[in-house]
Amino acid sequence: MTNSIKQLKWPDYLILAIVIVFFGYIWITIEGTLNYKWRWHLIPNYIVGWHTGREEYFANLLLQGLGATFRISIYASILALILGTLLGVARCSSNLTIRMLARTYLEFLRNIPPVVVVFIFFFFLSQQLIDALNLERWARGIARQENNEIWVFFFGEMRRFPSLISGVIVLALFESAFVGEIIRAGIQSIPKGQREAARSIGMNGLQELRYIVLPQALKKVVPPLANQFITLIKDSAIISLISVQELTFKTVELVASSRMIFEAWITTAAFYFIVCFSLSRVFARLERNSQNN
Amino acid sequence: MNQQTPIIEVANIDKFYGNFHALKDVDLTVRQGEKVVICGPSGSGKSTLIRCFNGLEWHNSGRIVIDEIEVHQNAKRIRELRQEVGMVFQQFNLFPHLTVLENLTIGPMKVRKIAQAQAEETARGYLDRVHIPEQADKYPAQLSGGQQQRVAIARSLCMEPRIMLFDEPTSALDPEMINEVLDVMVELAETGMTMVVVTHEMGFARKVADTMVFMEEGRIVEVSPPNKFFTDPDSDRCRLFLNQILEH
Numbered sequence: 001m002t003n004s005i006k007q008l009k010w011p012d013y014l015i016l017a018i019v020i021v022f023f024g025y026i027w028i029t030i031e032g033t034l035n036y037k038w039r040w041h042l043i044p045n046y047i048v049g050w051h052t053g054r055e056e057y058f059a060n061l062l063l064q065g066l067g068a069t070f071r072i073s074i075y076a077s078i079l080a081l082i083l084g085t086l087l088g089v090a091r092c093s094s095n096l097t098i099r100m101l102a103r104t105y106l107e108f109l110r111n112i113p114p115v116v117v118v119f120i121f122f123f124f125l126s127q128q129l130i131d132a133l134n135l136e137r138w139a140r141g142i143a144r145q146e147n148n149e150i151w152v153f154f155f156g157e158m159r160r161f162p163s164l165i166s167g168v169i170v171l172a173l174f175e176s177a178f179v180g181e182i183i184r185a186g187i188q189s190i191p192k193g194q195r196e197a198a199r200s201i202g203m204n205g206l207q208e209l210r211y212i213v214l215p216q217a218l219k220k221v222v223p224p225l226a227n228q229f230i231t232l233i234k235d236s237a238i239i240s241l242i243s244v245q246e247l248t249f250k251t252v253e254l255v256a257s258s259r260m261i262f263e264a265w266i267t268t269a270a271f272y273f274i275v276c277f278s279l280s281r282v283f284a285r286l287e288r289n290s291q292n293n
Numbered sequence: 294m295n296q297q298t299p300i301i302e303v304a305n306i307d308k309f310y311g312n313f314h315a316l317k318d319v320d321l322t323v324r325q326g327e328k329v330v331i332c333g334p335s336g337s338g339k340s341t342l343i344r345c346f347n348g349l350e351w352h353n354s355g356r357i358v359i360d361e362i363e364v365h366q367n368a369k370r371i372r373e374l375r376q377e378v379g380m381v382f383q384q385f386n387l388f389p390h391l392t393v394l395e396n397l398t399i400g401p402m403k404v405r406k407i408a409q410a411q412a413e414e415t416a417r418g419y420l421d422r423v424h425i426p427e428q429a430d431k432y433p434a435q436l437s438g439g440q441q442q443r444v445a446i447a448r449s450l451c452m453e454p455r456i457m458l459f460d461e462p463t464s465a466l467d468p469e470m471i472n473e474v475l476d477v478m479v480e481l482a483e484t485g486m487t488m489v490v491v492t493h494e495m496g497f498a499r500k501v502a503d504t505m506v507f508m509e510e511g512r513i514v515e516v517s518p519p520n521k522f523f524t525d526p527d528s529d530r531c532r533l534f535l536n537q538i539l540e541h
């Protein structure tokens with residue numbers, strides 16, 4: 001760090017100065033023109049609140065939202081990995097119909113704006129599924145039970161369970177297309193000779209995939225999948241549109257009730273940044289370590 | 294079985310890649326225990342021919358009968374056939390994520406459903422036969438090219454095939470490793486295995502071959518026993534080719 005500071009030359013200082021002036025200008029506009037009253041001191045309260053009646057701390061809006069974002073991201077990645085693997089295998093299938101179906105799904109997702117995709121998945125698929133399984137009543141039943149801590153730990157507020165599941169399904173369907181492309185690239189990176197060797201000892205298509213192709217492909221796709229996981233966390237903000245109570249949705253709520261526009265959005269941005277940036281550093285380190293071995 | 298019984302019968306096969314005519318009316322008979330060496334210039338269809346014997350490529354017309362069963366695009370039947378016909382590739386094609394021992398046992402265990410203990414015992418037996426019993430627990434990338442190719446031969450043998458196909462097994466190897474692989478192949482020949490070998494190693498061919506085959510532009514141009522093949526072939530093309538490769 002100190003070394004790179006020493007290497008700065010005058011054009012670098014000029015660029016830095018321009019950036020500082022630009023942000024300074026925005027700052028002055030907010031301060032002067034809008035006459036905005038900063039209330040940063042209220043923000044911690046919306047992360048961890050103090051319940052005066054029960055004399056205890058509780059997770060307030062922002063932390064609740066962050067928790068939901070974590071849960072949704074983890075479940076959606078697991079589901080997206082399963083769907084994506086099927087999709088990736090389908091894309092490499094020798095059967096033309098299967099290949100075409102998988103391709104159609106991918107093109108559908110690639111050529112329709114994500115917002116529209118989210119609404120379509122929500123109304124056409126996840127809503128139907130939740131109604132069909134009668135999840136609403138089931139979740140309310142659990143919510144009324146006494147000892148539902150485990151449920152709450154895994155799924156948060158149980159009354160909101162159907163909405164959480166919707167969010168997970170929509171997000172997983174959305175990401176599965178990209179996971180599928182990663183898996184396909186992984187499968188196709190395995191040299192043709194590997195498949196030929198597998199076939200020439202009499203393996204069938206499934207054995208060839210399971211024992212020879214997938215174990216090698218999966219090793220290659222771990223780094224891109226890790227990056228896709230980070231992308232998924234960021235993309236999860238979009239399901240606030242279908243009222244899933246994750247971080248972005250909670251921020252909208254907070255802004256509406258408290259009018260702390262700038263503080264709330266800056267805090268939320270910081271949350272996303274810290275989570276995604278630290279994950280990307282951790283993944284980069286893990287990758288470096290595994291390459292050294 | 295008698296030495297005269299044909300084990301591979303190829304009759305009038307043609308093979309096209311799109312419009313490209315890769316095999317033209319090819320006939321060939323290989324008898325039980327026979328060693329056939331195929332040579333010919335690059336692109337003459339040698340690989341294509343032997344890959345048709347285990348269904349890695351499909352002939353478009355004509356008949357291939359192996360061990361009295363016609364090679365047919367029926368998935369189950371072709372898998373049974375492949376267990377009888379081992380194949381060794383130019384690029385070894387070992388499974389890099391499996392140890393040497395696992396490379397040898399995965400076929401017998403998953404395809405033939407043999408118990409692990411027994412599969413490992415057989416595998417160690419074949420590793421002995423290709424002279425690398427001590428490498429069982431290494432990964433392919435930790436072995437030299439010659440060792441890898443010997444593992445690949447052992448992997449095929451573990452399926453207890455009746456026929457072994459070799460597609461230029463030594464041409465990806467450094468010169469000093471070629472002989473260790475050829476020695477293993479000579480020993481295999483001595484056990485009476487039926488072998489079809491695509492190679493330009495004429496020393497090996499002289500030592501082992503019962504029949505020499507010369508191919509050019511998708512056709513079999515010459516089929517003759519080695520003493521005739523190397524001294525007085527019928528075809529001028531073949532003579533020319535031999536002069537070229539024997540000069541080196």
Ligand SMILES: Nc1ncnc2c1ncn2[C@@H]1O[C@H](COP(=O)(O)OP(=O)(O)OP(=O)(O)O)[C@@H](O)[C@H]1O
Nearest residue numbers: 310311313315333334335336337338339340341342
């Ligand atoms: N999958 C394929 N698609 C199209 N053409 C092919 C394919 N495989 C082989 N060919 C063509 O068929 C011809 C015969 O190929 P083949 O690999 O059988 O030759 P070969 O005698 O084994 O040559 P080499 O000594 O180079 O291995 C070549 O002209 C090659 O370009």
Ligand SMILES: [Mg+2]
Nearest residue numbers: 339340341461
């Ligand atoms: Mg070839």
